[in-house]
Amino acid sequence: MTLKNPIIGASGTFGYGIEYEKFFPLESIGGFVTKGLSLRPRNGNPAPRIREVPCGLINSIGLENIGIDAFVRHVLPRLEGADTAVIVNIFGSTVDEYVELAGKLDRFRRIDGIELNISCPNVKAGGAEFGKDPLVVRSVTAKVREATDKTLIVKLSPMVTSIADIALAAQDAGADAVSIANTYPAAAFDLRSGRPFLGAKTGGLSGPAIKPLTLKLVYDTYGRIGIPIIGVGGVTTVEDVVEYALAGANAVQVGTASFINPGTADMLVRELAQYLAGRGIRRFSSLVGTAKK
């Protein structure tokens, strides 16, 4: 999979892609990642599912999704004409489920890549539990690798002792890239009721608040692995994109910022081109990891 530019819509914030067609032509961005899909549809967590904090958003959606079959039947055909990379984010509660999901997606030409979500803080089984131990990451990734020839991206949890070790495990097992990272486990409490704000009690923090944390994870991983890093956490402005590149990201995903302005990803593509041209930088890739050199 090659991207025409390094801007990607992040899972859970970009719907199934088609929801954004009314804001801008999908072909303007490098690609997008679908909402996390499971074998069967899921209803997700009880309301309220979102709570704002200064500069950030705590969500506890709980992977509500239409299920893989509805996706390939009803959504995928509508993406046929869109000249952009379609990456499907998958989530299972057992290793076998991940393998089955990847196997089902493998036959669809329109799908360019698969992103393994082993890092969701909002579900009990699977999710972030899979992402904590390098041995488990290696084994899930290796089994999924056998089930598909698609570009395989592993989305890592930020809540690990050594992110580089986890990334290495994914690389060794055959991953083509890693996304760093998912949301950070977080909580907020209501003084009036004395109870958690969220129906699921806790959630995952995203948005500008997490950018410095995730930048550090990208920085720590850069140089330790040979496969590309996709930076995801708080990207809102073109400066954020460049900062992620300096830290070592080959591409970025735009998540929460699309809620502030649904045109953000499209805008970043144009602003990045201007930024680079204005400074005489020919290729975005020449910036990657330069802060570490």
Add this chain to the structure above:
Amino acid sequence: MILIHSGAVVAVDMLGQNYVLLSVWVESIPRFSPGQFMMVRLSEGYDPLLLRPFSILDAHEGVYRFLIKVVGKGTRAVRGFRYGRKVLLTGPFGNGFPGAARHGTIIVAGGAGIASVFSLVQRLHERGIAYELLYGARTEAELVLSDLLRPYDPIISTDDGSRGHYGRLTDVLAKRIKGKKAVFACGPLPMLAAVADLSLRHTIECYVSIEARMACGFGVCLGCTIIDGAGNTRRVCRDGPVFNARDIVLPGVC
């Protein structure tokens, strides 16, 4: 249709202590249905981070109006908006009230809920379609839209009797619902539940506009999901905010 707008504040009028009538100029007003809403950015930085949903009160000659009740960080900031301030808006989103062009509609608005039905009332009035508008609040001080509503002959009530009928909106509705074709309501949840209950008992179609916490407003974050009567998920921002009262679960309605 353009759904991302860069607007400019043209007026900020305080209505009583807690409400602001915000007028925003945008380059091209898209067509909207009564009951639809816009997401409005109330900050310049990242706090508050997200846009806020507000019903479109009305839109004329390039100017959107919103009736905003001051309840928290974002809405407090609106009081300080100055002429010319830039505001980002997205929308219109949501489904709006259906089949509005019917004689014999009764519209029930509680407190800030008037914002969501105001343009509906305007349109029915312009088209000469018979309707009744019930507008109620706890006290007179909260009936902030009374002046704007004068041409539409609202039947006013307050819980404390400070203005209009003494009692709850639903008591007024109970006396007038017979023979009506449809009930359209917006207001606090317990009021909507009581309105729905009453309508269903009279086998009159009832549509309610409900609220949920929203992050995106256009169906992708799944933050606003509710579980409907059949156990399916529905996004308030996209499948609503107006629902047939029969399809959803309101507290206390069976």
